[in-house]
Amino acid sequence: MAAWAEQLQRELAGRGLAVASVPGKGRGLVAARSFFPGEVIICQEPYASTPNRISVGSSCDHCFASGNLRKCSVCRVAWYCGSVCQKEEWKLHQLECQAISALTEERKKMLTPTIRLMVKLILRRKLQSEKAIPSSATDNYDLVDALESHISKVDDNQLVLYAQMANLVQLILPSIELDLKEIAHTFSKFACNAHTICDPELRPLGTGLFPAISIINHSCVPNAVLLFEGRTAYVRALQPLSSNTEVSISYIETAATTLKRHNDLKQYFFTCTCPRCIKDSEEDALLEGYRCKDQKCDGFLLPDSGKKAYTCQKCSISRDEEEIYMELQDWQTALMYCRLTIPVYERVYPPFHPMVGLQFYTCGKLEWLLEYTEDALKSLTRAADVLRITHGTQSQFMKELFGIVDLRTAV
Incomplete structure (x- = not known):
């Protein structure tokens, strides 16, 4: 070994x-x-991580927070929520910043999250090999090297794309001698080993290895x-x-x-x-009963209030119904859809699943807003019972949830 x-x-x-x-x-x-x-x-x-750039400056490059962001004044690509995170990232970002700053504006536009993830990984490996930053048994490049790439199963078009991406990384980091074949293999490792980093409500923030x-x-x-x-x-x-x-x-x-x-x-x-x-297929038959009739859609059906009909929660409208009505501040309709969704979630998910807990959480917030106090307390308590298992008890999100439940119990 x-x-x-x-x-x-x-x-x-x-x-x-x-x-x-x-x-x-x-x-x-x-x-x-x-x-x-x-x-x-x-x-x-993460050994390496990068935020999604759905919107410019959407989250901090270090902690993924979304508030009070400031752009790096040199490379104008990285964003930080404050000096603490900027200092934490400095040894790595100093090298990344130099590389990005040397790029033309056209090449900067090619800095996708996946390319930045690779650049950060290579720079972290360099810093660890030079003892500029520490490594440990669970934080070293050997662990990345040991991940399975499944490169032999990747189709030719994807292989060409990985090769092109590897060449772009070489253009970004010209001072580092790189094995382009190894870089292509690592891109393949990203595809089957990297994880989507989400916030407590399961909204995607970025990618990490x-x-x-x-x-x-x-x-x-x-x-x-x-x-x-x-x-x-x-x-x-x-x-x-x-x-x-x-x-x-x-x-x-x-x-x-x-x-x-x-x-x-x-x-x-x-x-x-x-x-x-x-x-056997008994469970599949149940799930098929909730699936959209359009075979190209992977959404499931929700009962249409007041009618003997069901509507797909995905293709009938692009987002969950309650989100649409929350944006319109139609709280009553948003609550109706949220309540309709809960029985379906309880049917298709196990008891301790974050989606179940978060749906009770949303329902409770809407009920409190609409002054359905007893219903809100029941929903938020159900949410806390599920999310304490999936989310733990120490995060800021959970502390705020427990605080809301305690406050509303006192009221």
Whole structure:
């Protein structure tokens, strides 16, 4: 066993975990002790991460916060929420800033989040190899190197794209000697190992590569959930885990038929054989009953209030109905759609799923706004019961939720 792998095993052993060979899956993360529901199994900072640039300056490059952002005055690409985050990123961004500042405006436009993620990864590897920043058993490039790229299964068009992207990275970092084939392989690793970083309400903020967490395999009936606080990834147990149990999370939306789930998993180059995927089609029949009639749409149906009809929540309108009416400040209609959605969510998701908790959370906020005080307290309490397992209890989001429930109980 390589030295880095031995160091990783020792580090994980201290957390009650081990990397093991799982039949039919390759590597996997296994519990070496018991974990209770809501307990953090593993947490990790990203080896490299970058915000989405849906809108300019949408979030801080370090902590992914969205308020009080200031642009780097030199490269004019990176954004920070304050001096603390800027200082935390400085050793890395100093090199990135120099590289970006040397680019023409046309080439700056080619700095997609994926390209920036690669640039940051290469620069972090350089800084660690020069001992300019620390490394550890769970934070080193050897872990990235060990990730599976599945490059032999990638189609020719995608291979050409990876090669073009590798050449662009070389143009951005001309002073660093790069192996373009290795860079192309790493882009392929991003496709099947990187995670979307989301806020507590599951809105996407950016992308991060978490090499230790990437060891965790998928299941359509996961026993753990991956969520984020800032850009830090937390994997929490959804149910009691005993020693020698493999830890699993879901890579995809689980409220879908087996065929849809398998199609969604194709980007990861495996076929799931979890209990849901190998049992009979009774559950699929239920889920099909909630699916949109348009076979090209993966949305599900919601009862149309006051009518004996169902409307697809995706293709009838581009976003959830309650979001539309909340933007219009039609709180009563927004609450109606939110309440209609909850029974469907409870049917298609397991009891402790963040989508269930967040829907109760939205419902409770609307009920309080409309002065349905008793209903609001019930909804927010249900939300807290679910989200304390999926989100933990220490984040600012959860502290605010508990504060609201306590305040409204007192009222």
